[in-house]
Amino acid sequence: MGADREGRGRRRHARVTAFATGGVLVLAGCASMPDSGDLRDVESTPRQETQVRVFAVPPGEDAKPQDIVQGFLEALTSDDPDYKTARQYLTGDAAKTWRPEVSTTVLTDGPGAKAVGADGREDTGEMSYMLTGTKVATVDAQQSYAPATGAYGRTVHLTQDDKRQWRIDALPQGVVMGQSDFQRNYMSASKYYFASNTAEAAADSQPTAVADPVYVRRRVEPVKQMVNSLLSGPNRWLGPVVRSSFPTGTALAKNAGALTPDDRNRLTVPLNDKAAGVGTNRCEEMAAQLLFTLRNFSPTVDSVELRAGGTELCTLAREGADAAAFRTTARPPNFLYFLDGKHRLVRTSVGNGTETDPAPGALGDGDTALRSAAVSRDEHRAAGVGLDGKALYVGSLVSGGSLGEPVLRSAGPSETDRLTTPSWDADDGLWIADRDPDDPRLLLLEEGKGEPVEVRTPELDGRIQSVRVAADGVRIALVVDKGGKKTLLIGLIERDERADGQPDVRVVELRPPTPELEKVTTVSWAGDSRLVVVGREHGGVEQMRYVQVDGSTPDVPAPAALSGVKEVTASEDDQLPLVANSVDGIVRLPSGAQWQKVTEGTAPVYPG
Structure with a gap:
């Protein structure tokens, strides 16, 4: 439970003491409240710099019930390590049983509070307040973040102790605070x-x-x-x-x-x-x-x-x-790859250069026209999907190598009903989806060859449109189409062996990190636990954003706006620029700069 200090409503009067210790600015604050009327949304102070520490003060003598509730909420947004000050707003029994570490509920604004119930008069010696708000996210006892929606409503009950001092004797477990206080108090790691x-x-x-x-x-x-x-x-x-x-x-x-x-x-x-x-x-x-x-x-x-x-x-x-x-990130790529105007695989330095060369091997200097490609993480092999989407080819990135027959074919009736762009994991497993409406499948070719393993997706509701496997080989990003709505799902890859000795691979525990996006265009892994996503909300415009696998927004600048994005690719090494295919061709976004054109072409990919 806590107080968001950028809320709306009356500006409260505050007493703030500031002093320096060991080069760190320490703030101690306590809010006084009106003696009558309902408690309003708790307001926010401006977001502090990381070196600023905020400490609350204990309840004042003869503090009124409203002051106790607000003081407690304020204490939960302070930097008190063990919530010792917050516990001073509770009765002895409540202080012993309250467990702030079990969860943190994040609201859009600070929790509103209003006296409720038949005991809502101070002269009865008991008061109840309803805390309300709109949920944004929760952090559980394992400190894991998850997006949340809907209304928040919890009750706190106050009573007077032997000294006629008001204290909270019943309250929900965990902590609640507004989004700006959460951003100030918590960091993702x-x-x-x-x-x-x-x-x-x-x-x-x-x-x-x-x-x-x-x-x-x-x-x-x-x-x-x-x-x-x-x-x-x-x-x-x-x-x-x-x-x-x-x-x-x-x-x-x-x-x-x-x-x-x-x-x-x-x-x-x-x-x-x-x-x-x-x-x-x-x-x-x-x-x-x-x-x-x-x-x-x-x-x-x-x-x-x-x-x-x-x-x-x-x-x-x-x-x-x-x-x-x-x-x-310990294996940074040597090249960025894409398709040129003849639909052949070419590559360029991952630096700032614009010179391109055909990729060595049959996919770069052969006669097979491609619509998409993927390069293994060690950059020894490449996979490409033919221009009509029917066939998947795999070849080595060695000059003079032959391509051979396709390793996979799709019978989908149209180009959009056939093979997706492939994706390699760190063990040289090649992942691809066949979008054939009569037989939609997620497939894995171990080491990029042999009989494809059909990956079971027991929880999947819809047809896979895009596949991006993480370098760690245990997580996978899928864009799934259901009724025209294209959403992003992150799943776990589980592996086992069947009784006949054949591999049993399945994708389970699917969850949406961007539930607000209803039309995801393209996605790429952009770090150990981060993705870059292009999509749009209902009634909104297309946007490009970073998102953590847990659904939170990383504390990094969002990519600069770019029109007409068709594909985006990123490296797990966040020092390398973001690259996209837009109406201007192949463009890249160096750190701290604007989008820059690299060359003409389509389907850019870093290895992976």
Whole structure:
């Protein structure tokens, strides 16, 4: 529960004290309220800079019920680590049973509050207030974000204690606050686990890191929050397809204290006895998880030392993390690929150049005209769909190589009813959908060859129009058409083996990260847990935006507007420019710049 400080209604009078400590500005504020009338929406102060810390003050002497409710809501938007001030607005019993960590509900504006019920008079010694608003999102006990809609309505009950002071004695579990306060108080960060369902995992080779985005309180020991969140395990959605190298039950040691890098940027992490005795390889995987998780925090963590039972388990530097586990951004692409005016595969440097060359191999210098293509992540092979959409070809990116017969054919009656653009995962699996109305299928060609595996999609309602598999091999983005509405869904890839020894692959747990978009044109992965999406809302205009896999909006500038976007592609390496096919041809968006034309062509793709 909390107060959004950009709400509407009367401007309240506020007493704010500011002082500096250790270079950090600290604010302490308390709001006074009218002595009569309904409680209005709690208003917002302007969004503060990240170095500003806000602390609430305890309830005043003889504070009225309205003051208690608002003071409590304000206290929940402060930077009090354990909500100690907020608990002072509660009775002793309520303070013991209230669990703010179970959830955070985000509203468009701060919660409104109004006295309700038969006990709505102060002279009865009891008061009830209804908190109301419109939901935007929820953050659960695992700190996972999910979009939400609909009305919010919860009741808080107040009573007078032995000293005739008003206190809240009944309230909902969790926290509620408005969107601007949520953005000021919380930050998105990703913790990392390892894929458990890929060929690499099965072969016991270098594990692949998978991002699990969470929201933590921005100025309340975020490093320690992230370490605790990592140790607690992946979120329920991602859990079936990932694993952690930390032994079950591993947690920070009871005397861990604050987690701060030393003057060499080394972070020492003391663990409980569950981690004692792990081998060097496993310990280095544990340290790699921590280094991936904390890589964007300040001050920078350059190395991690893990300890348990007073003994050092291992120490790992950033460079060692890349040797212990694979992250998608550790393999930046060499080229950007697209189709030229003759529908052949060409490529250009991922830098700022505009010179293009035919891609080596039959797809670049052969006679087969293509409508779309995809390049494997190691840039050794490419796949292309013929101009009419009927046939899928796979060839090596080596000069002089022959193309051979198609590896897949579609019997769809029209071009829009045939094969989609293909997509490669990190294990050289080639994914594609056949849009044939009589036999719509999602297909996987292991290593880009052999008999296609039909991927089961038991929860799918509609026909797949676009396929983009994540580099980690455990998540997949699908654009699905149902009744003319094209929506984006993110699913998990589960793998097993049937009794006859054949692979059993399925996409499950589909969820929409952009439920407000009803016509998605194109989508691409743009980071470990981020996508770039082009689409439009009902009655709206086409827009391009970044979105996290959990449905939240990342704290990065939205792409500059671009007209007539047909395709968009991005690299998991966010240092590389966004590239699109628009009415102006192939264009790119370097960081901090406007769209720039590269050349004429269609169907741009980074490897993947």
